[in-house]
Amino acid sequence: MKVDDIKRICVVGAGTMGSQIAQQCALSGYDVVLNDVNDELLAKSIAGNRAILTRRVDKGTMTKEELEAALGRVAPISDLEKAAGEADFVFEAIYENRQAKRELFGKLDEICPPHTILASNSSTMVISSLVEGIKRKDKAANTHFFHPVLVMKLVEVVKGQWTSEETAQICYELAKRIGRTPIMIHKEITSFVVNRILAKLSQEAFWLAENGYATPRDIDTAVKLGLGHPMGPFELADFSGLDILYNARQQRYKETGEEWVKPSQLLIDLVQAGHLGRKTGKGFYDYEKK
Ligand SMILES: NC(=O)c1ccc[n+]([C@@H]2O[C@H](COP(=O)([O-])OP(=O)(O)OC[C@H]3O[C@@H](n4cnc5c(N)ncnc54)[C@H](O)[C@@H]3O)[C@@H](O)[C@H]2O)c1
Numbered sequence: 001m002k003v004d005d006i007k008r009i010c011v012v013g014a015g016t017m018g019s020q021i022a023q024q025c026a027l028s029g030y031d032v033v034l035n036d037v038n039d040e041l042l043a044k045s046i047a048g049n050r051a052i053l054t055r056r057v058d059k060g061t062m063t064k065e066e067l068e069a070a071l072g073r074v075a076p077i078s079d080l081e082k083a084a085g086e087a088d089f090v091f092e093a094i095y096e097n098r099q100a101k102r103e104l105f106g107k108l109d110e111i112c113p114p115h116t117i118l119a120s121n122s123s124t125m126v127i128s129s130l131v132e133g134i135k136r137k138d139k140a141a142n143t144h145f146f147h148p149v150l151v152m153k154l155v156e157v158v159k160g161q162w163t164s165e166e167t168a169q170i171c172y173e174l175a176k177r178i179g180r181t182p183i184m185i186h187k188e189i190t191s192f193v194v195n196r197i198l199a200k201l202s203q204e205a206f207w208l209a210e211n212g213y214a215t216p217r218d219i220d221t222a223v224k225l226g227l228g229h230p231m232g233p234f235e236l237a238d239f240s241g242l243d244i245l246y247n248a249r250q251q252r253y254k255e256t257g258e259e260w261v262k263p264s265q266l267l268i269d270l271v272q273a274g275h276l277g278r279k280t281g282k283g284f285y286d287y288e289k290k
Pocket of ligand 1: 012013014015016017018035036037041093094095096097100104121122123124144145146147240
């Protein structure tokens with residue numbers, strides 16, 4: 001198969017990531033089927049995409065006709081068999097739960113035509129740990145997008161232990177076709193490149209704050225002005241959700257036993273108090289005051 005043979009894309013999981021992966025593909029002219037467990041979630045996802053694209057129309061960067069055409073290319077279908085039955089390429093973007101992902105890949109292996117490529121958007125789990133039980137192991141890879149997908153250009157394409165060169169190249173080319181910038185990770189490693197680097201940076205930032213060397217606000221200022229990052233590690237943690245960060249660290253600790261990756265007490269205290277960042281109005285910063 002070649003990237004030109006991809007006509008129909010299916011995205012499974014219409015949450016934060018899947019909704020926008022589907023929309024980004026449609027904006028690039030692909031016919032996309034978006035799947036989730038029920039029609040209400042799909043309707044919410046489509047409404048969210050409409051709201052985002054409407055802002056582009058308001059700013060004059062997109063016409064109303066382009067908006068309707070791009071939304072019209074995403075078909076919401078809650079029946080997985082109908083959604084994935086004719087797909088040439090499937091992006092998996094369901095919860096970060098290994099068992100759920102493994103079951104889904106098993107079903108997709110049964111439902112999809114033999115040529116279909118299956119790609120996971122997991123933030124941490126390598127593809128070989130998700131597709132052990134399926135037949136088309138060579139046609140599976142990680143394609144890791146960043147939040148928010150409609151804005152963030154990077155896609156990490158990760159070649160798993162069974163991924164064929166052809167599959168990896170098709171994932172890479174498809175990412176380019178949908179207006180993203182891929183990087184190729186040639187050997188699979190949990191959490192890939194960006195999140196591994198970020199984890200080290202943010203763990204150091206947490207350690208400095210926890211031990212009273214500097215406040216989270218000053219550390220954020222230092223990272224922004226001294227390293228040129230657009231956000232400091234604490235701002236970014238609030239933006240992504242402290243529960244997400246906590247779970248990612250727990251998961252990686254469980255998998256690797258690396259002591260340094262354990263969630264810091266500062267993070268545990270905030271999560272236990274229900275302060276999860278922007279989405280709850282409070283995290284390292286207080287968003288309700290603004
Ligand atoms: N949120 C982020 O910043 C981010 C960034 C990069 C990667 N990721 C990864 O992307 C994936 C999705 O994350 P998210 O933040 O979009 O999650 P989310 O919770 O917003 O959405 C997950 C969606 O999957 C649906 N779902 C669950 N099981 C399903 C099934 N069997 N079939 C169909 N739909 C199902 C849920 O109903 C939900 O709508 C995860 O693997 C996550 O690690 C997340």
